[in-house]
Amino acid sequence: MERKQEVSKAVIQRLPRYYRNICELKAEGVQRISSRALAERMGLTASQIRQDFNCFGGFGQQGYGYNIDKLMEELGAILGLRAGRTAILIGAGNLGRALLNNFDFSASGFKLLCAFDANPELKGKAFGGCSVRSSDDLPSFIAAHQPDVAVLTIPRKNAPDIARELVDQGIRGLWNFTGEDLHLGGLGVPVENVHLSDSLMTLCHLVSATEE
Amino acid sequence: MERKQEVSKAVIQRLPRYYRNICELKAEGVQRISSRALAERMGLTASQIRQDFNCFGGFGQQGYGYNIDKLMEELGAILGLRAGRTAILIGAGNLGRALLNNFDFSASGFKLLCAFDANPELKGKAFGGCSVRSSDDLPSFIAAHQPDVAVLTIPRKNAPDIARELVDQGIRGLWNFTGEDLHLGGLGVPVENVHLSDSLMTLCHLVSATEE
DNA sequence: ACTGAATTGATATTATTTTAACAAAAGTTC
DNA sequence: GAACTTTTGTTAAAATAATATCAATTCAGT
Numbered sequence: 001m002e003r004k005q006e007v008s009k010a011v012i013q014r015l016p017r018y019y020r021n022i023c024e025l026k027a028e029g030v031q032r033i034s035s036r037a038l039a040e041r042m043g044l045t046a047s048q049i050r051q052d053f054n055c056f057g058g059f060g061q062q063g064y065g066y067n068i069d070k071l072m073e074e075l076g077a078i079l080g081l082r083a084g085r086t087a088i089l090i091g092a093g094n095l096g097r098a099l100l101n102n103f104d105f106s107a108s109g110f111k112l113l114c115a116f117d118a119n120p121e122l123k124g125k126a127f128g129g130c131s132v133r134s135s136d137d138l139p140s141f142i143a144a145h146q147p148d149v150a151v152l153t154i155p156r157k158n159a160p161d162i163a164r165e166l167v168d169q170g171i172r173g174l175w176n177f178t179g180e181d182l183h184l185g186g187l188g189v190p191v192e193n194v195h196l197s198d199s200l201m202t203l204c205h206l207v208s209a210t211e212e
Numbered sequence: 213m214e215r216k217q218e219v220s221k222a223v224i225q226r227l228p229r230y231y232r233n234i235c236e237l238k239a240e241g242v243q244r245i246s247s248r249a250l251a252e253r254m255g256l257t258a259s260q261i262r263q264d265f266n267c268f269g270g271f272g273q274q275g276y277g278y279n280i281d282k283l284m285e286e287l288g289a290i291l292g293l294r295a296g297r298t299a300i301l302i303g304a305g306n307l308g309r310a311l312l313n314n315f316d317f318s319a320s321g322f323k324l325l326c327a328f329d330a331n332p333e334l335k336g337k338a339f340g341g342c343s344v345r346s347s348d349d350l351p352s353f354i355a356a357h358q359p360d361v362a363v364l365t366i367p368r369k370n371a372p373d374i375a376r377e378l379v380d381q382g383i384r385g386l387w388n389f390t391g392e393d394l395h396l397g398g399l400g401v402p403v404e405n406v407h408l409s410d411s412l413m414t415l416c417h418l419v420s421a422t423e424e
Numbered sequence: 425a426c427t428g429a430a431t432t433g434a435t436a437t438t439a440t441t442t443t444a445a446c447a448a449a450a451g452t453t454c
Numbered sequence: 455g456a457a458c459t460t461t462t463g464t465t466a467a468a469a470t471a472a473t474a475t476c477a478a479t480t481c482a483g484t
Contacts, residue, residue: 010441012417016410017393034461043395046461047443054463062462063450079413080420098310108412148419173419175412181229183255190418192411198228199404200320200387201291205224206402207360207385208292222471246431258431259473266433274432275480 007055014052017042019075026068034065081109086147087175090162091154092117092132095177099153100127113147142169149173156180163191219267226264229254231287238280246277293321298359299387302374303366304329304337304344307389311365312339325359354381361385368392375403 021042025033035046035053042049053059053066059074060066076082087110089096096115105112115127118135125132133141141147150171154162159178166174167189174191176182182191233254237245247258247265254261265271265278271286272278288294299322301308308327317324327339330347337344345353362383366374371390378386379401386403388394394403 008440013410013414015417016407016413019413020407020410036461042393045443047445048441050462051442051464058463060462061450062448063452063460065461078417080416081413083416083420085416085419094310094314098306098314102306102310103408105412108409109416110412149415172422173415175415181254188422190415190422192415192418194408194411195228195232196315196406197320198225198232199406200317200322201228201231201293202225203361203385203387203402203404204292204295204297204321205227205290206404207297208295210384210400210402220471248431257473259475260471262432263434263472270433272432273480274478275430275482277431 011052011055015075015079018049018052019072019079019081022068022072022075026072030068032065032067033071035060038066079109083109085110085149086145087112087149087151088138088141088147089115089130089151089153090117090135090138090166091115091152092119092122092127093153093155096151096153097127099151099177100130102128110149112151113145114141116141139169142166142171146170149175152176152178154178223264223267227287227291230261230264231284231291231293234280234284234287238284242280244277244279245283247272250278291321295321297322297361298357299324299361299363300353300359301327301342301363301365302329302347302350302378303327303364304331304334304339305365305367308363308365309339311363311389312342314340322361324363325357326353328353351381354378354383358382361387364388364390364394366390 021038035049038044039046039049050060053071056074056078059070087105089100089112092100092115096117100112100115112130115130115132116135116138117123117132120134122132123134148171150166150173152159152163152174156179159176159180159182163174163176163182163184167184167187172189174182174184174189176191176193179195181193184191233250247261250256251258251261262272265283268286268290271282299317301312301324304312304327308329312324312327324342327342327344328347328350329335329344332346334344335346360383362378362385364371364375364386368391371388371392371394375386375388375394375396379396379399384401386394386396386401388403388405391407393405396403
């Protein structure tokens with residue numbers, strides 16, 4: 001997948017939403033769609049959609065539009081959803097278990113191998129079809145299975161140290177729920193820092209703004 | 213709080229992160245900070261920070277920097293965290309309960325009044341200090357207490373209808389976890405659509421991108 | 425009080441992102 | 455199969471956002 005110019009971050013962040021909408025359209029039985037129709041559905045401009053898709057080489061057809069199957073295939077490939085990535089989850093507390101029980105990792109391109117927790121009471125239990133192992137086994141597990149990314153649902157104060165260890169052991173990406181902003185881009189390890197509170201604060205602001 | 217020009221969405225979305233970092237600095241006992249030091253800490257440019265803050269009228273002091281207490285106060289006010297907003301949660305299934313048990317609503321400016329669920333078995337139970345009521349009581353509760361926002365943790369297929377009802381009854385903002393993208397801006401009701409999967413797909417892409 | 429260092433707020437510049445415009449290509453209809 | 459419509463991919467323009475610059479102001483040290 002060669003690129004003339006580095007694709008901007010803004011475009012990358014729109015890709016999951018495109019993918020989601022295309023999946024929905026497929027589920028609805030739609031076989032093709034024009035940039036205009038998709039724009040209307042998603043609340044964007046047709047221009048933006050065409051330009052976004054063209055960052056990766058045009059996969060539409062003039063006078064016809066975009067074929068849903070092809071679009072889904074291409075977007076999935078760009079997102080790397082077909083790469084068979086694997087993940088482990090570190091910290092099976094409330095938050096970790098909530099993810100295990102509720103979140104469909106496979107829909108985002110990951111197979112969740114197993115979870116780890118320091119609490120011996122959790123050892124051997126399973127949540128959402130994922131079993132919990134002792135943290136002691138973590139290094140050997142990583143060495144043996146080489147998971148791509150780690151989901152961090154540990155207490156915040158441990159985040160920097162654990163993150164560093166994981167990266168040293170070969171983890172190549174972090175989905176970080178600890179509240180601590182981690183930046184390991186310098187090490188070539190992408191991190192997605194999740195802050196639900198940011199979203200709610202934004203909503204708080206927007207609600208206040210509607211009063212003016 | 214008057215604004216010469218409408219503040220851009222990009223700035224608004226940075227505010228929660230600023231607020232978070234300022235809170236951390238306060239907790240660390242820091243009393244003042246320069247735009248340069250804050251920029252270094254947050255991985256931004258000093259210019260951007262000064263310009264962002266100046267959208268709301270300068271609250272720094274030349275030659276001194278920004279006073280942490282004042283900054284926290286101002287950012288909190290802009291975000292509306294001091295407005296005493298109230299929230300209700302609709303749908304006390306797995307996801308709803310995970311939020312009730314784990315998420316600190318008050319840190320984002322909301323007092324969570326109670327939760328609602330159609331399942332009679334949940335009626336009267338409490339999670340994270342929040343009790344569950346019957347969905348039948350929802351209209352009268354909203355009329356009586358006039359909560360500002362609703363947290364949607366119901367099944368996706370019900371989202372559009374329920375959202376519409378809530379708005380009709382006076383709800384002024386939605387924190388939407390249903391997976392369905394809701395757009396009620398036309399009705400003057402802001403919505404934050406939360407899609408955890410987007411974040412994980414982005415990570416998947418970034419991990420793939422590091423291989424090239 | 426005076427000098428020098430530090431820092432903001434404002435303005436100017438640059439870069440990025442979004443939108444618009446349109447020729448070229450494909451589909452559709454008669 | 456010819457005329458017309460639709461729609462993309464591409465290029466150009468406009469709008470937006472980020473960065474750099476610098477005068478004005480404040481602080482700190484002497």
